[in-house]
Amino acid sequence: MIQTVASWLKHSASTVILTGAGMSTESGIPDFRSKAGWWKSVDPRTVASVESLTQNYELFREFYQLRIKALEQVKPHKGHEILAEWEQQGLVGFVATQNVDRLHQLAGNKQVAELHGNILTIRCEKCEKPHSKEHFMNNAVCTYCMHHLRPNVVLFGESLPQEAWNQALNEIQQADVILVIGTSLEVYPVNQLPMMAKGKLVYINLEVESQTQGFDAIIQGTAGEVLAQIDVLLSR
Ligand code: NAD
Ligand code: APR
Numbered sequence: 001m002i003q004t005v006a007s008w009l010k011h012s013a014s015t016v017i018l019t020g021a022g023m024s025t026e027s028g029i030p031d032f033r034s035k036a037g038w039w040k041s042v043d044p045r046t047v048a049s050v051e052s053l054t055q056n057y058e059l060f061r062e063f064y065q066l067r068i069k070a071l072e073q074v075k076p077h078k079g080h081e082i083l084a085e086w087e088q089q090g091l092v093g094f095v096a097t098q099n100v101d102r103l104h105q106l107a108g109n110k111q112v113a114e115l116h117g118n119i120l121t122i123r124c125e126k127c128e129k130p131h132s133k134e135h136f137m138n139n140a141v142c143t144y145c146m147h148h149l150r151p152n153v154v155l156f157g158e159s160l161p162q163e164a165w166n167q168a169l170n171e172i173q174q175a176d177v178i179l180v181i182g183t184s185l186e187v188y189p190v191n192q193l194p195m196m197a198k199g200k201l202v203y204i205n206l207e208v209e210s211q212t213q214g215f216d217a218i219i220q221g222t223a224g225e226v227l228a229q230i231d232v233l234l235s236r
Helices: 002-010 050-055 057-071 078-088 103-107 133-138 162-174 223-234
Strands: 015-019 094-097 112-114 117-124 149-153 177-181 200-205 217-220
Touching: 002 177, 002 200, 002 217, 002 223, 015 162, 050 057, 057 117, 057 133, 057 149, 078 103, 078 223, 094 162, 112 162, 117 133, 133 149, 200 223
Parallel strands: 015 094, 015 177, 094 112, 177 200, 200 217
Antiparallel strands: 117 149
């Protein structure tokens, strides 16, 4: 199956990548729904929903401070680097990610849509003025209007950034090949994107029991390992 996917990539005029938290676990960042995932120990409604921002702001802020601090020790892994090389070689045109860690950009990908925002930039919940993540680590309130500060992530119940969504939808609808990597496809509306694809749909994931109807290829494995195997075949 790896050989088939490599040949699809070789002959594809437009390849799009869709990633989830499983793309970052090899960099040391937990995902959400695996046995070691965030939501096994934290109820997402208490820290990642619009309600959590108002009802228990301190818990909300601690959760994101913890994730921002953890990111300081984290760097892209081999799989991220391969996707950046493939963009440089013209093999990949676009990355749509649910991840908020900016590791695709750190690895070198330029064409990236952050469907769930990012955790490294901060705004005031009321006046929307930007603040630094350093400020957020030490202060809970906006320096202009004294309301609560929050990272620019999409919370449960919020809409996705419209431009990122439209771009990802357009790219996926036009692509010849779409690699869906490291996502459980459990969260709406991103889990609707693969069904909008007209090209070859490839699922690369550690768990492949569900969400795989309609895919042309299913490869069980880690993102880093599978991408490295495909990369070897492409460089032949
Ligand atoms: P929900 O029904 O509360 O959220 C669905 C959201 O998706 C709605 O707010 C809707 O506006 C939005 N949406 C639907 N179609 C859209 C489109 N075409 N363009 C833009 N936005 C569209 O469902 P939920 O299960 O509570 O959560 C899913 C939402 O929360 C999604 O927006 C997801 O991105 C986001 N989310 C973010 C996190 C996080 O920690 N960053 C965690 C989980 C979910
Ligand atoms: N390689 C490949 N797949 C992996 C790896 C890996 N190294 N590590 C984990 N996985 C798989 C897991 O088996 C799981 O199916 O990645 C998937 C991650 O799924 P989730 O934890 O549900 O993460 P994701 O799909 O990104 O969640 C979507 O939910 O809570 C929200 O906003 C949050 O963006 C997130 C969204």
